[in-house]
Amino acid sequence: EDQVTQSPEALRLQEGESSSLNCSYTVSGLRGLFWYRQDPGKGPEFLFTLYSAGEEKEKERLKATLTKKESFLHITAPKPEDSATYLCAVGNYGGATNKLIFGTGTLLAVQP
Amino acid sequence: DAGVIQSPRHEVTEMGQEVTLRCKPISGHDYLFWYRQTMMRGLELLIYFNNNVPIDDSGMPEDRFSAKMPNASFSTLKIQPSEPRDSAVYFCASSLDNRGNYGYTFGSGTRLTVV
Numbered sequence: 641e642d643q644v645t646q647s648p649e650a651l652r653l654q655e656g657e658s659s660s661l662n663c664s665y666t667v668s669g670l671r672g673l674f675w676y677r678q679d680p681g682k683g684p685e686f687l688f689t690l691y692s693a694g695e696e697k698e699k700e701r702l703k704a705t706l707t708k709k710e711s712f713l714h715i716t717a718p719k720p721e722d723s724a725t726y727l728c729a730v731g732n733y734g735g736a737t738n739k740l741i742f743g744t745g746t747l748l749a750v751q752p
Numbered sequence: 753d754a755g756v757i758q759s760p761r762h763e764v765t766e767m768g769q770e771v772t773l774r775c776k777p778i779s780g781h782d783y784l785f786w787y788r789q790t791m792m793r794g795l796e797l798l799i800y801f802n803n804n805v806p807i808d809d810s811g812m813p814e815d816r817f818s819a820k821m822p823n824a825s826f827s828t829l830k831i832q833p834s835e836p837r838d839s840a841v842y843f844c845a846s847s848l849d850n851r852g853n854y855g856y857t858f859g860s861g862t863r864l865t866v867v
Binding site: 674681682683684685686689727729739740741742743744745 | 756791793794795796797800808843845855856857858859860861
């Protein structure tokens with residue numbers, strides 16, 4: 641069964657303390673690994689798409705990397721405004737349908 | 753563009769009542785998705801449309817749920833009759849394609865509480 645698992649469930653960092661979030665997946669027909677940010681009371685906001693192992697993408701203090709079994713979202717010198725839930729999703733394009741399968745997210749809190 | 757617009761933002765209803773959630777996608781986006789989010793199960797795809805045609809409704813929990821897209825600028829998700837286990841945040845999203853190449857744009861969601 642296709643599955644996406646994110647860890648940790650919650651992470652508390654001090655401002656400037658770098659860390660990484662993990663997304664591991666098992667899917668029969670991977671066609672992309674996606675990262676989203678979700679703020680309280682809002683819908684998820686698209687950050688990155690990664691397509692092949694070894695690929696990396698960056699946006700401000702965030703860098704996403706991809707291997708054959710997992711992805712990492714590295715946060716360098718985070719600021720309080722980086723506090724949010726970060727969601728990982730995989731594209732499953734097997735069969736007659738194409739869909740994104742989401743993990744349950746990592747809740748990140750950055751304290752000043 | 754104002755983004756994906758959902759209404760209402762909050763809905764509280766009694767068990768057994770009919771609930772209708774509404775969505776206006778971004779103009780020019782050919783794909784529209786309905787997701788449900790709960791703490792236990794995260795984001796689950798309920799149904800998606802391409803050019804107003806339902807393509808995959810395998811995520812719709814049961815016959816109490818139905819979705820329509822009468823035109824390119826409007827979609828509804830209806831629950832009849834509603835049950836307490838339907839309480840969740842329901843998101844609508846739209847995209848230029850369904851492979852996420854351009855990212856899905858989500859609305860702000862409708863928080864449904866069934867008492």
